[in-house]
Amino acid sequence: MRYLLVEDNSELAEAILKRLAMDGHAIDHAATLAEAEDCLAAASYDLILLDVMLPDGDGREFLSRSRAHLETPVIVLTARAQVSDRVGALDQGADDYITKPFDFSELEARCRAVLRRRGGSARNQIALGAALFDPLAGTLQHDGTTLDLRNREIRLLEIFARHPGQILSKSQVMDHLFSYDAEVTENAIEVYVGRLRRRIAGMGVRIDTVRGLGYRMETDDK
Amino acid sequence: MIHTASIGQRLTLLLAGVAALLSLLSWGMVRSLAAQAAAHTQDNVLAASATTIAETLRSEQGAVRLELPYAAFAMLGAISEDRVYYRVSSGDTVLTGYDDLPAPAPGIMGQVVFDTGRYRGAPIRLASVMRVVLAGADRVVVTVTVAQTRDGVDAVISDISRLAGILSVAFFFVAVALSAIAARMSLRPLNQIAASVSRRGPGDLRPLSRAAPADLAPLLTALNRLMERLRLSLRRSEDFIAEAAHRVRTPLATVRVQAEIALRTVSDETEKERLRRIIRAVDESARSAGQLLDHATVAYRVEELARDRLNLAELAAQSAAGMEPTASMREIHLALDLTPAQVRGDAVLLDSAIRNVLDNAIKYSAEDTTVTLKVETVGSNAHLRVLDEGPGLGDGPKELLMERFQRGGNIAGVIGSGLGLTIASEVLRAHGGHIELHNNENGSGACVTLVLPLA
Numbered sequence: 001m002r003y004l005l006v007e008d009n010s011e012l013a014e015a016i017l018k019r020l021a022m023d024g025h026a027i028d029h030a031a032t033l034a035e036a037e038d039c040l041a042a043a044s045y046d047l048i049l050l051d052v053m054l055p056d057g058d059g060r061e062f063l064s065r066s067r068a069h070l071e072t073p074v075i076v077l078t079a080r081a082q083v084s085d086r087v088g089a090l091d092q093g094a095d096d097y098i099t100k101p102f103d104f105s106e107l108e109a110r111c112r113a114v115l116r117r118r119g120g121s122a123r124n125q126i127a128l129g130a131a132l133f134d135p136l137a138g139t140l141q142h143d144g145t146t147l148d149l150r151n152r153e154i155r156l157l158e159i160f161a162r163h164p165g166q167i168l169s170k171s172q173v174m175d176h177l178f179s180y181d182a183e184v185t186e187n188a189i190e191v192y193v194g195r196l197r198r199r200i201a202g203m204g205v206r207i208d209t210v211r212g213l214g215y216r217m218e219t220d221d222k
Numbered sequence: 223m224i225h226t227a228s229i230g231q232r233l234t235l236l237l238a239g240v241a242a243l244l245s246l247l248s249w250g251m252v253r254s255l256a257a258q259a260a261a262h263t264q265d266n267v268l269a270a271s272a273t274t275i276a277e278t279l280r281s282e283q284g285a286v287r288l289e290l291p292y293a294a295f296a297m298l299g300a301i302s303e304d305r306v307y308y309r310v311s312s313g314d315t316v317l318t319g320y321d322d323l324p325a326p327a328p329g330i331m332g333q334v335v336f337d338t339g340r341y342r343g344a345p346i347r348l349a350s351v352m353r354v355v356l357a358g359a360d361r362v363v364v365t366v367t368v369a370q371t372r373d374g375v376d377a378v379i380s381d382i383s384r385l386a387g388i389l390s391v392a393f394f395f396v397a398v399a400l401s402a403i404a405a406r407m408s409l410r411p412l413n414q415i416a417a418s419v420s421r422r423g424p425g426d427l428r429p430l431s432r433a434a435p436a437d438l439a440p441l442l443t444a445l446n447r448l449m450e451r452l453r454l455s456l457r458r459s460e461d462f463i464a465e466a467a468h469r470v471r472t473p474l475a476t477v478r479v480q481a482e483i484a485l486r487t488v489s490d491e492t493e494k495e496r497l498r499r500i501i502r503a504v505d506e507s508a509r510s511a512g513q514l515l516d517h518a519t520v521a522y523r524v525e526e527l528a529r530d531r532l533n534l535a536e537l538a539a540q541s542a543a544g545m546e547p548t549a550s551m552r553e554i555h556l557a558l559d560l561t562p563a564q565v566r567g568d569a570v571l572l573d574s575a576i577r578n579v580l581d582n583a584i585k586y587s588a589e590d591t592t593v594t595l596k597v598e599t600v601g602s603n604a605h606l607r608v609l610d611e612g613p614g615l616g617d618g619p620k621e622l623l624m625e626r627f628q629r630g631g632n633i634a635g636v637i638g639s640g641l642g643l644t645i646a647s648e649v650l651r652a653h654g655g656h657i658e659l660h661n662n663e664n665g666s667g668a669c670v671t672l673v674l675p676l677a
Contacts, residue, residue, distance in 0.1 A: 015479035079468040101475035109547035151550035
């Protein structure tokens with residue numbers, strides 16, 4: 001995924017950049033609307049994360065100005081949970097909004113919802129054994145059929161797909177899977193891993209339990 | 223508030239005083255006019271009578287002779303039963319009549335002179351006329367005086383003044399009644415303004431635009447200025463809260479992202495737990511700030527409540543779509559069961575109410591459960607129900623949950639500020655609706671119903 005982040009607070013921007021990079025996304029940063037225009041002229045993005053209050057103007061005005069020629073979906077970042085703010089942003093062509101501070105898995109969920117509404121994009125598909133996994137659409141294609149996955153299944157499969165052959169600890173999996181306010185037992189992870197194993201059964205890929213260490217995804221032919 | 227006598231009472235009292243004065247004045251005027259008229263009539267008759275007597279004077283063999291004409295007295299008898307006195311004299315010699323009848327002051331020859339006096343214990347009116355009679359070679363000046371008591375005149379005057387008195391009293395009472403009506407009518411615009419101010423909702427600070435008499439314009443202007451000031455100060459505090467939220471939440475966002483990054487990079491389990499705690503604390507304060515802001519926004523928007531025609535089912539579908547990613551994070555399925563229901567209101571506020579209720583349901587539900595959103599019409603109301611499969615609302619009084627910062631007794635471990643239901647409840651109240659809270663009858667879970675009157 002290639003993101004464009006338009007955010008003037010350098011501390012926050014740096015942190016978001018780093019966090020998205022950890023998930024393997026490419027991300028460009030613009031601190032002003034003018035920089036954002038330059039970025040958009042130079043490259044194409046899957047998604048724009050747009051702050052509302054910027055030094056050279058209001059993000060919402062930028063939206064209504066550029067919506068006509070801009071096809072990239074936009075998620076507005078706002079510090080005001082204010083309802084009028086949100087409706088204003090949606091009216092002016094934002095696809096969704098998220099309030100600061102946000103949970104990255106919620107941001108991902110919203111991005112996924114937006115991209116799914118916009119029809120997804122083929123370049124994000126990952127081959128898993130005999131199946132094609134589209135983390136944005138949340139689908140698994142195998143043998144001519146398309147399987148819709150649920151949120152946790154997508155996230156679980158995504159972390160395994162991004163680290164093929166590596167051992168992932170239960171703690172790593174847990175942080176990727178649950179928001180931090182939920183009291184999660186390791187047992188819950190076993191439940192989800194068990195569910196995902198049934199979903200991918202027969203697709204030429206499997207999740208092994210590595211006793212005392214965690215889990216590892218392997219393709220059958222290896 | 224200190225109550226002084228009402229303007230209406232004061233005005234009525236003042237007008238009644240004026241009416242009393244006018245009644246008294248008109249009574250006095252009628253009385254004096256009547257007295258004048260009666261006296262004038264008596265004077266005319268007295269004058270005529272004196273003149274008639276004077277004209278019968280003639281000289282006969284050098285002496286003045288007089289034949290009292292009957293007509294002269296008949297005239298006087300015609301107007302009343304009063305006693306009549308007369309005297310005809312020449313110098314100090316009384317030719318005929320009552321010797322002791324007082325003589326009026328001498329006047330000009332041939333002209334009638336009037337006077338009032340007392341005779342035999344009664345007030346009398348006198349008229350006298352002088353005439354020159356040629357008696358042989360002498361010119362003799364003869365004075366004829368006719369007098370009459372005043373009983374008849376007084377009777378006429380007292381009759382008329384009694385009648386005038388009755389009329390004046392009647393006039394007074396009619397005037398008082400009219401004053402009371404006039405006072406009430408002139409106070410009506412004031413009462414109407416008072417009524418239109420007190421009819422307003424608690425947050426309605428629009429200027430008063432009703433037409434009012436020019437006298438009330440200063441009051442209206444002052445009232446409108448006060449409301450404008452109030453509105454500005456509300457708006458300022460709203461802007462202040464928004465700005466504060468922005469200032470607080472951006473650094474919080476940085477803290478949260480940094481904590482997430484750290485959580486990914488450290489491997490020590492105690493440190494991880496520490497980081498999770500940081501994230502939970504950030505979420506809690508962000509949530510409180512957000513709901514405080516929402517609360518302020520609702521308070522502000524209610525003041526100028528939009529009354530658009532809305533399909534509650536469509537609105538609910540949109541709100542649910544907005545909450546879908548949040549629900550999917552907890553593997554909660556949002557089930558929709560929507561029948562169209564037209565209502566009137568502010569889409570932004572209603573959306574905020576629905577989201578707050580949905581957010582509660584999602585937050586308190588176990589993972590892998592279903593939250594159902596239902597819209598239906600019941601009688602003359604639209605019902606929007608949010609049913610969850612969570613722990614329910616506990617056994618405490620449910621109304622308390624709608625008060626600020628009140629949270630249920632069975633929700634340990636869930637982040638919340640206790641403002642969600644308060645916000646929703648305020649929105650519903652502004653729309654003439656209300657919220658009902660129940661525990662589900664079949665099985666566990668809570669049912670929150672937003673009741674709105676149909677358009």
